[in-house]
Amino acid sequence: MNLSNIIRVAVASVVLAATVGASEVEAQQQAGNIVIESAWIGATNPGATVGAGYVTLRNTGPRSERLTSAASDAADRVELHEMTVTNGMMRMHPVAAIEIPPGGAVTLAPGGLHIMFLDIRAPFAVGSTVPVTMRFEHQGDVQVEFMVRRRDGR
Amino acid sequence: MNEEIHRRFRWTDWPLLAIAGLSAVLAILVVIYFTTAPPAVTGPTENQFSEFARGVDDVALTDSNGATLRWADLNGKPRLVFFGFTRCPEICPTTVAELSAAIDELGADARDVEVDFVSVDPARDTSEHLAAYFSSFGPRFRGLTGDRAEIDRLVHSFRASYEYVPTSGGDYTVNHTAITYLVNPQGEVVDIFGYGNPHDRTVAQLRAFLS
Numbered sequence: 001m002n003l004s005n006i007i008r009v010a011v012a013s014v015v016l017a018a019t020v021g022a023s024e025v026e027a028q029q030q031a032g033n034i035v036i037e038s039a040w041i042g043a044t045n046p047g048a049t050v051g052a053g054y055v056t057l058r059n060t061g062p063r064s065e066r067l068t069s070a071a072s073d074a075a076d077r078v079e080l081h082e083m084t085v086t087n088g089m090m091r092m093h094p095v096a097a098i099e100i101p102p103g104g105a106v107t108l109a110p111g112g113l114h115i116m117f118l119d120i121r122a123p124f125a126v127g128s129t130v131p132v133t134m135r136f137e138h139q140g141d142v143q144v145e146f147m148v149r150r151r152d153g154r
Numbered sequence: 155m156n157e158e159i160h161r162r163f164r165w166t167d168w169p170l171l172a173i174a175g176l177s178a179v180l181a182i183l184v185v186i187y188f189t190t191a192p193p194a195v196t197g198p199t200e201n202q203f204s205e206f207a208r209g210v211d212d213v214a215l216t217d218s219n220g221a222t223l224r225w226a227d228l229n230g231k232p233r234l235v236f237f238g239f240t241r242c243p244e245i246c247p248t249t250v251a252e253l254s255a256a257i258d259e260l261g262a263d264a265r266d267v268e269v270d271f272v273s274v275d276p277a278r279d280t281s282e283h284l285a286a287y288f289s290s291f292g293p294r295f296r297g298l299t300g301d302r303a304e305i306d307r308l309v310h311s312f313r314a315s316y317e318y319v320p321t322s323g324g325d326y327t328v329n330h331t332a333i334t335y336l337v338n339p340q341g342e343v344v345d346i347f348g349y350g351n352p353h354d355r356t357v358a359q360l361r362a363f364l365s
Contacts, residue, residue: 088332150251151248151252152248
């Protein structure tokens with residue numbers, strides 16, 4: 001193995017380690033009593049003007065916490081929404097806040113609660129990240145990088 | 155002796171009589187069950203959705219290229235019909251992605267299938283906008299828009315519904331039926347599945363529909 005190959009392997013190892021490290025950081029993040037897990041956004045179709053983000057919020061503290069709003073430079077407006085499907089009918093409505101009970105967790109996931117991005121500035125492309133400021137009642141503002149993922153799981 | 159054979163009826167005989175009576179009733183029911191014609195077998199044209207998509211042949215719509223067409227013009231190929239809108243954050247993009255994945259998985263079996271996404275928000279979903287939205291899914295995905303009145307006729311014929319809901323800043327969102335309708339080349343609805351249908355089930359339903 002010559003020197004350039006050794007350098008190549010070393011660089012690849014560092015890149016790999018950085019990638020693994022980065023994905024772990026994205027998978028879980030702690031801010032005070034709030035643990036933020038698996039923050040992701042569904043990739044959008046060309047020309048789409050809206051998107052939806054999902055995340056699991058864990059409250060390790062002794063008192064109830066509330067996610068009161070979210071903001072992002074990637075969209076004109078960001079709102080907290082809840083979707084329901086009853087008898088084949090999809091309904092959506094904004095929610096004022098999302099409660100995270102002490103010692104409990106709430107999951108924003110397809111088919112239920114989500115962070116709604118309105119008038120996005122550019123399509124959400126698979127593999128990219130979207131910076132979001134999540135505002136909590138007690139914890140205040142927390143910066144979270146949402147990973148853009150395919151919607152069909154492929 | 156006579157007394158032994160024709161003993162008087164006693165109250166302890168009642169359970170025996172009850173069993174005999176029930177047996178007789180059961181026997182009669184069994185005879186009725188097997189002599190009555192079984193329920194008519196549901197054929198492809200006599201299914202539970204046979205009343206769907208009737209009387210809409212002349213509904214005028216605009217496709218992604220801006221061309222006007224009638225609903226009946228789309229007959230001739232198996233189609234998957236969905237009502238939605240492009241400012242839909244989840245149901246519509248997920249359904250489009252899911253259908254695309256299922257069609258890819260079916261390969262040659264799904265060669266002819268087309269997907270018709272009918273907008274229930276035609277004021278915002280122009281044909282240009284729909285063309286962009288479906289540009290990465292290939293020509294089998296077709297976005298359709300048009301006059302509200304024409305779209306309403308189609309929506310009602312599929313027993314679907316939608317409603318506009320005001321949101322902040324004078325904006326609105328659309329609540330709508332989240333069902334994919336499987337329409338045969340004759341324009342008849344033969345099967346449906348809803349949002350959240352497991353992927354394997356969607357593939358199985360599409361395979362049965364396309365075979």
